[in-house]
Amino acid sequence: xxxxxxxxxxxxxxxxxxxxxxxxxxxxxxxxxxxxxxxxxxxxxxxxxxxxxxxxxxxxxxxxxxxxxxxxxxxxxxxxxxxxxxxxxxxxxxxxxxxxxxxxxxxxxxxxxxxxxxxxxxxxxxxxxxxxxxxxxxxxxxxxxxxxxxxxxxxxxxxxxxxxxxxxxxxxxxxxxxxxxxxxxxxxxxxxxxxxxxxxxxxxxxxxxxxxxxxxxxxxxxxxxxxxxxxxxxxxxxxxxxxxxxxxxxxxxxxxxxxxxxxxxxxxxxxxxxxxxxxxxxxxxxxxxxxxxxxxxxxxxxxxxxxxxxxxxxxxxxxxxxxxxxxxxxxxxxxxxxxxxxxx
Numbered sequence: 001x002x003x004x005x006x007x008x009x010x011x012x013x014x015x016x017x018x019x020x021x022x023x024x025x026x027x028x029x030x031x032x033x034x035x036x037x038x039x040x041x042x043x044x045x046x047x048x049x050x051x052x053x054x055x056x057x058x059x060x061x062x063x064x065x066x067x068x069x070x071x072x073x074x075x076x077x078x079x080x081x082x083x084x085x086x087x088x089x090x091x092x093x094x095x096x097x098x099x100x101x102x103x104x105x106x107x108x109x110x111x112x113x114x115x116x117x118x119x120x121x122x123x124x125x126x127x128x129x130x131x132x133x134x135x136x137x138x139x140x141x142x143x144x145x146x147x148x149x150x151x152x153x154x155x156x157x158x159x160x161x162x163x164x165x166x167x168x169x170x171x172x173x174x175x176x177x178x179x180x181x182x183x184x185x186x187x188x189x190x191x192x193x194x195x196x197x198x199x200x201x202x203x204x205x206x207x208x209x210x211x212x213x214x215x216x217x218x219x220x221x222x223x224x225x226x227x228x229x230x231x232x233x234x235x236x237x238x239x240x241x242x243x244x245x246x247x248x249x250x251x252x253x254x255x256x257x258x259x260x261x262x263x264x265x266x267x268x269x270x271x272x273x274x275x276x277x278x279x280x281x282x283x284x285x286x287x288x289x290x291x292x293x294x295x296x297x298x299x300x301x302x303x304x305x306x307x308x309x310x311x312x313x314x315x316x317x318x319x320x321x322x323x324x325x326x327x328x329x330x331x332x333x334x335x336x337x338x339x340x341x342x343x344x
Contacts, residue, residue, distance in 0.1 A: 003163055004031060011064050011065050013255055089190065179256075181251075184248050184252050185248075188248035198238065224288065224289060225286065227285050227287045229285075232278075239271075240275070244268050259331065262327055262330055265327055266328065266331065279309075285310070286302060
């Protein structure tokens with residue numbers, strides 16, 4: 001029954017965590033009942049080809065999981081983890097941006113009422129963003145649950161599905177578990193958004209400025225800009241982001257490719273740590289923007305921001321080194337477990 005266990009394992013990866021055990025138990029009992037009925041008719045146990053044909057008739061694991069998922073809320077349990085992660089990141093970015101905008105206004109000696117007014121605009125910026133993100137995810141979830149869009153898209157995949165090509169059974173070790181699809185989708189969304197912003201795509205740049213700084217960002221009154229050293233690492237940042245995006249696209253399709261995930265994550269972590277160390281060594285992370293009004297007022301604030309970022313980068317590099325070591329150890333354990341599987 002190894003093929004059946006591999007099939008159930010693949011279905012499990014497409015299910016929400018809270019429902020996995022109940023659905024897999026029900027599906028297992030259903031399939032075992034079908035197998036027993038067919039074996040009773042034949043008077044013998046099913047061979048691998050016959051079992052594979054039975055599982056193929058039942059459907060591709062992705063489509064089977066879609067049949068079991070039901071949306072009883074505005075956003076169902078399948079998409080809600082990604083939706084909630086996106087909302088939390090947006091709230092943090094907006095809050096930090098409005099905090100910086102308030103500091104800039106204080107440094108310009110603006111009246112306290114104007115500073116408080118800018119702070120209250122935080123709510124005005126969050127509500128439309130919250131509404132659009134919620135509406136987008138609700139439409140996606142509704143379309144998937146009501147019209148089975150995912151099933152239509154994967155129809156050809158279902159026709160070519162061969163249960164004998166399913167991934168081997170995984171051990172209970174955390175190192176061998178499939179990569180979380182919700183986490184991967186969340187990372188992919190923000191990596192693509194960052195890449196478009198870094199490439200200076202104007203609509204994305206203006207949207208990011210508005211989300212982060214509110215009206216201040218669109219007014220062109222930001223007194224700071226990136227220092228000259230950022231030009232040196234402009235292309236390496238693009239390359240590392242493309243590596244991350246490639247890893248996330250592949251792991252969305254093949255969450256069982258744990259080794260590929262580990263290797264690409266190690267590459268991006270090493271590269272990111274090197275770039276952060278170079279930024280730590282740079283003298284000016286941010287500089288005054290040309291033509292900034294009352295530049296003298298911002299000199300001390302700029303010094304504090306640069307000094308704070310130097311320590312943040314140094315702390316992040318130390319964490320990155322430990323993460324690289326952790327990733328290397330994980331790759332070694334995964335390699336050992338794969339080497340032991342044939343022997344077992």
